[in-house]
Amino acid sequence: MTTDVVTFGCRLNAYESEVIRENAQKAGLENAIIFNTCAVTAEAERQARQAIRKCRRENPHAKIIVTGCAAQINPDSFAQMPEVDRVLGNTEKMEQKYFEPSSEHARVIINDIMSVQETAEHLIAGFDGRARAFIQVQNGCDHRCTFCIIPYGRGNSRSVPLGVIVDQSRILLEKGFKEIVLTGVDITAYGADLPGKPTLGQIVKRLLAQLPELPRLRISSVDPVEVDQDLLLTFERETRLMPHFHLSLQAGDDMILKRMKRRHLRDDAIRICEHLRRLRPDVTFGADIIAGFPTETDEMFENTLRIIEECDLSFLHVFPYSPREGTPAARMPQVKGPVIKERAARLREAGLQNLDKTLARFIGREVSVLLETETQGHSEHFLKVLMTHPATPGTLVTGQVVSIKDRCLEVSPSNPSIQSS
Numbered sequence: 001m002t003t004d005v006v007t008f009g010c011r012l013n014a015y016e017s018e019v020i021r022e023n024a025q026k027a028g029l030e031n032a033i034i035f036n037t038c039a040v041t042a043e044a045e046r047q048a049r050q051a052i053r054k055c056r057r058e059n060p061h062a063k064i065i066v067t068g069c070a071a072q073i074n075p076d077s078f079a080q081m082p083e084v085d086r087v088l089g090n091t092e093k094m095e096q097k098y099f100e101p102s103s104e105h106a107r108v109i110i111n112d113i114m115s116v117q118e119t120a121e122h123l124i125a126g127f128d129g130r131a132r133a134f135i136q137v138q139n140g141c142d143h144r145c146t147f148c149i150i151p152y153g154r155g156n157s158r159s160v161p162l163g164v165i166v167d168q169s170r171i172l173l174e175k176g177f178k179e180i181v182l183t184g185v186d187i188t189a190y191g192a193d194l195p196g197k198p199t200l201g202q203i204v205k206r207l208l209a210q211l212p213e214l215p216r217l218r219i220s221s222v223d224p225v226e227v228d229q230d231l232l233l234t235f236e237r238e239t240r241l242m243p244h245f246h247l248s249l250q251a252g253d254d255m256i257l258k259r260m261k262r263r264h265l266r267d268d269a270i271r272i273c274e275h276l277r278r279l280r281p282d283v284t285f286g287a288d289i290i291a292g293f294p295t296e297t298d299e300m301f302e303n304t305l306r307i308i309e310e311c312d313l314s315f316l317h318v319f320p321y322s323p324r325e326g327t328p329a330a331r332m333p334q335v336k337g338p339v340i341k342e343r344a345a346r347l348r349e350a351g352l353q354n355l356d357k358t359l360a361r362f363i364g365r366e367v368s369v370l371l372e373t374e375t376q377g378h379s380e381h382f383l384k385v386l387m388t389h390p391a392t393p394g395t396l397v398t399g400q401v402v403s404i405k406d407r408c409l410e411v412s413p414s415n416p417s418i419q420s421s
């Protein structure tokens with residue numbers, strides 16, 4: 001009987017689930033299901049509990065282990081579930097010994113995540129069923145945005161040394177991966193805890209220099225005011241650094257940004273987008289935005305709606321505000337539920353309209369596509385692609401955009417008979 005890992009939440013969790021999968025196999029754990037949970041919203045936690053109950057009904061004899069941010073922050077809520085055999089913290093989940101079937105460990109093992117100083121160094125061998133590989137370069141966060149529970153699940157910011165990142169990238173390249181995504185919790189804080197304080201831009205530059213065979217490097221999410229000079233220079237010069245940035249924007253109104261304790265104002269976000277577009281005009285942007293943050297008035301919301309066009313955002317992750325117990329924002333005057341819902345819907349609609357404009361700009365252009373299936377993939381701009389001719393999943397194919405279909409670029413490969421290796 002196999003062991004499955006069910007992943008919720010972010011790309012960092014996806015990377016860690018690969019480490020968990022490999023450790024569980026090495027430990028000889030069988031007939032088990034491991035839930036790697038997320039705590040970013042109350043809804044994410046509710047979904048995890050629902051999935052655990054369903055899993056127990058379908059697997060009465062399997063071992064159920066729960067870990068991830070929701071388990072780290074709220075262990076009792078899972079320990080109280082009769083369906084659950086073990087609850088592990090975010091540090092413990094990275095250690096093989098806690099998955100050994102015979103281990104006499106306690107049922108609940110959660111250490112003080114704020115005491116963790118270093119990232120756990122793991123080299124994964126691959127990424128089950130994925131065309132692109134996520135690599136952890138940083139974990140934790142030193143900021144305390146008023147709505148956010150993540151630092152209490154992940155601890156303070158800590159960085160992975162460059163040597164480990166290069167070794168990990170080499171292993172994945174040898175496995176045939178064509179694209180690597182650098183991920184973490186607050187990756188623009190990279191290096192502040194390392195000797196010489198290397199920046200994110202510096203390690204990106206060195207990584208590309210040390211790995212000439214790496215076709216595509218992508219950065220997961222950046223803080224608008226923490227994009228360093230080396231990252232801008234490398235972005236300008238290196239086409240292997242993908243022309244797509246996902247911004248941790250959260251709102252487009254200065255008063256709300258201040259009440260969120262964010263480090264940027266709306267003009268900072270607009271400025272960095274304009275700068276990146278001057279460096280590479282085909283760059284695309286995505287962003288996380290919260291709808292209905294406490295005290296948000298109609299006028300403040302309109303400022304957030306307007307920033308979609310001002311920053312030319314094509315990929316919007318809209319989070320209806322969800323009060324997280326213990327955060328300052330949960331104690332602020334709340335916006336009514338139906339208003340939050342309506343604002344979230346308007347943001348999503350505005351995001352789709354902007355995506356349509358972006359897609360239309362690519363008709364007739366040549367793009368490079370990383371295929372995730374024989375006919376579907378993503379361009380270097382992270383636009384979804386439908387191929388007119390099938391090709392091998394996991395390969396890079398160049399082609400011309402012939403039309404737009406289902407909000408995807410329809411791409412005809414430059415040479416259907418020859419698939420690029």
Ligand code: SF4
Binds near residue numbers: 143148
């Ligand atoms: S930067 Fe803010 S939103 Fe992001 S993880 Fe840190 S505290 Fe949370």
